[in-house]
Amino acid sequence: MAECHPVGFQWVMEAKRKGARIIHIDPRFTRTSAVADQHVALRAGSDIVFLGGIIRYILEQEKYFREYVVAYTNAATLVRDDFRDTDELDGLFSGYDPETGTYDPASWAYKGVEEYAAAGNARKPSADQSAHTDRAAGDTHGAAGAVGHGHSQTTRDETLQDPRCVLQVLKRHFARYTPEMVEQVCGVSPQDFLSVCEAVTANSGRDLTTAWVYSVGWTQHAVGVQYIRSAAIIQLLLGNMGRPGGGIMALRGHASIQGSTDIPTLFNILPGYLPMPSVDDHPDMTAYLKTVTSDTQKGYWTHAGAYTASLLKSWWGKTATSDNDYCFSYLPKISGDHGTYNTVTRMLDDQVEGYFIMGENPAVGSAHGRMQRLGMSHLKWLVVRDFQLIESATWWKDGPEVRSGELKTEDIDTEVFFLPAASHVEKDGTFTQTQRMLQWHHKAVDPPQDARSELHFMWHLGNKIRARLAESTDDRDRPLLDLTWDYGQDGTDEPSADKVLREINGWQVKPDGTPGPLLSSYTQMKDDGSTAGGCWIYTGVYADGVNQSARRKPGSQQSWVAPEWGWAWPSNRRILYNRASADPQGRPWSERKAYVWWDEEAGSWTGHDVPDFPADRAPDFRPEPGTAGPEGIAGDDPFIMQSDGKGWLFAPTGLLDGPLPAHYEPQESPIRNPLYSQQSNPTRQVLKRKDNLSNPSADAPGAQDFPYVFTTYRLTEHHTAGGMSRWLPYLSELQPQFFCEVSPALAAERGLVNGDWATIVTARSAVEARVLVTDRIRPLTVNGRTVHQVGLPYHWGQGGKGAVVEGDSANDLIGLTLDPNVHIQEAKAATCDIRPGRRPADHQVRGMVEDYISRAGITVETGNTLHEKGDQS
């Protein structure tokens, strides 16, 4: 955090000054470790064992916050009798189909909701359905996870004794995640591990909270979603969710990467985490809403119809009426994974003609850079918008494949457009930072020459395309021609970001169809066409007709929560689910941790933040069992977006790889999984292609050719693929060259010399880096043998024009194996070889890699077996 989010880290230091204990768990030693009370170095890719070990400790030692856990989580809820766990099935959950590598999650459901399952919750893949189709099911959930049919009335045992209750399931599931297992898999001593367990549990309860902070490298694993779930289980057990100083803080790496998922440019969701409609499940809006929500679940997702209708109204205006399902049929349908890596493989297979890249540098920043660059060489046209001539704009001229002679510029028939972009000071607009806070940035100057904002580009592109098709009578063009697209500022060709933000916020629709007063809250949204709003969770950013994101009341002049700086979604709440900061009776858990509480006299919730709860719902309110929607939220159901109002220790629906986190080894690993016969995530998405080979793992033949673990990371002085840092002299001076961090022991083993060159090799590529021999990287004893790790910052690239510094790109080493839930690449744990000296000249690099591949006997099947049969299964 000190390294990559330095200014945010000042608050950690403030906490430390007040007595907080700082623990840093990371394979590498960084500026964070330097000031932490404890640094725990663990093997990259082993985190679920570490976190699972903490969960076991909490359960075994009965350190969980019982009152919180019973009232606010699903610990007491009973799970179906036919649910089988990984401890019984040797690493698999019940419902696994080895043919497709997918699960039928029906048996993971809560007990007593079986009769609802037929309504669409369970998706049993039929014999003729490919794994691909089933994966699409995961993509159709949006953020609601999946529908919680019947969740308004679950069966609970609040004594937590029933063997089928979630807490007991958890106990059995994590029983094998012992301190000895932590030592064996993570390479962390029992003393170090137990000191973390003790600190975390001692520092949680009524009077104290523990915060977990992660950076998104945690998500970049074939089990990435389950990493985060593990942290969520710890925080729920310890009562640290919805409370000040608690929570799980995702530190995201880009100014508006939170905004990029809220208002997504992602294939599987629409604004506000509504799913993109899919061809399998969503022939019409009624079917669509049935898979988004259910009339037998609690909470605010039951109003998804209002959010969807309002979105469609804001896109298709007067054309969207109740008679035509608000133009629901205008939305294109997805049919599986259309994520960026899938798209790149389709490029390589000549199925994609055009590609827009806006403010992104996939030639350097995406996994498997070679596939990225070669993929682009198959395009008919490419549009790159950026500040500088980044590698993704110039690969046809000077990329590694051109330098090696593999591609000849004259043979590449891709047309490339480079359009200069406007910077943040040259346009108005909002960023959403990592705490869901929107901050408006004001334009200071005009962009130079032809540089323009993306807003300008998209608006004009839309105008031009619409003009070309204006006379069309083809049905396919209706969505385009009926689209609301009026963003001009009076009398200029400049679009107005303010107009767009107003549309995102939403308004009442006047009887004549024109915009009426702006909405102040998403609770005002209707499903009858009388409201419009482009992103329901952002409704309120223009509350009272004021751009709330532009508020800049100095921090020194307001409370510590600083509610009048910017605007956080939803409804300017700074801590989500903050009803949990009070006890079931509505009183603060302690004076010290008071945040939001029930004011008996006023009959409403109040506190330092906007209560994340129906304002006048008394703590002792109990709905008629089975009441759905917001009305079904009991006075002690803090998790108002969950279908049962509870925090999910166990996820009965919504995930494709299991209701609980289980440790699987990465696609490439130095060891066999000591926990189960199942080596890697049995549902991971493998891309079996000749251009995407994996190194052999553990004791497989050829694994000895790639004996080391490597991980990649950022440095303070650079920004991801370098497009905004390697062209800047200040930053380039501070971090001039690509380097690899190795321990003195590994340096001795491989003859690596500090300051000299080393070459790092995988089945994808070989790159060269300056050697940094340092104690910051420690060899670990894993499974009884020494495992060395190599650390690689990934900011450099080859080619591009005008960069102050260049170098080989660490992401070229990484192959494509994806998390099944979200299709993110496993980029943070893989194996490699490292040898002294520079890599061969450009035209000989492939030869070197091919030698490794043939020596290790690697084929497209290597590492790609989804289901490993063990003795017990």
Place this chain on the structure above:
Amino acid sequence: MSAGKTFLSWPVLRQVTGSDRLGRGAAAKSGEDWTARTRTADKVVQSVCPYCAVGCGQKVYAKDGKVIQIEGDPDSPISRGRLCPKGSASEQLVNSPTRQTTVLYRRPHSTEWEHLDLDTATDMIADRVVESRRRTWQDTDEQGRILRRTLGFAHLGGATLDNEENYLIKKLFTALGAIQIENQARI
């Protein structure tokens, strides 16, 4: 690597090898009559750092239509006036001499860039979108179910774009039937 050459000329090396090793000599001292750039600015706006998601507050000082300084905003309850090396360097990001400020076009098989004006380029791109969409349009799948889409072109966006920009990207491309609209957020 061109880095080697530049390396020796870098200020930090020149400093430690020169006569003023600690950097406290004349070169680092402001003259008596110097004025901070921020005082001569004719405009200052509140902004947000464009790098990471901490969201530090910035004050952007401009004069004669040019940014002359970017500093931390002490009013921000997030950052209290601080910026890290990246945020502090953002004036260089804006005023970079290597910044490409005109449109470039590379024709098929060409070895060089050529220049285009912005409007022509946008027209050409609009034509490409319309043609690719037409060629790759899918009305239905093999079972006759409605798809109403194209997989003929794709988009990958950085996560330092504004929400308003992402909104128009998603809205226009979805209306065109394009599905493969993606973002750094998946990477």
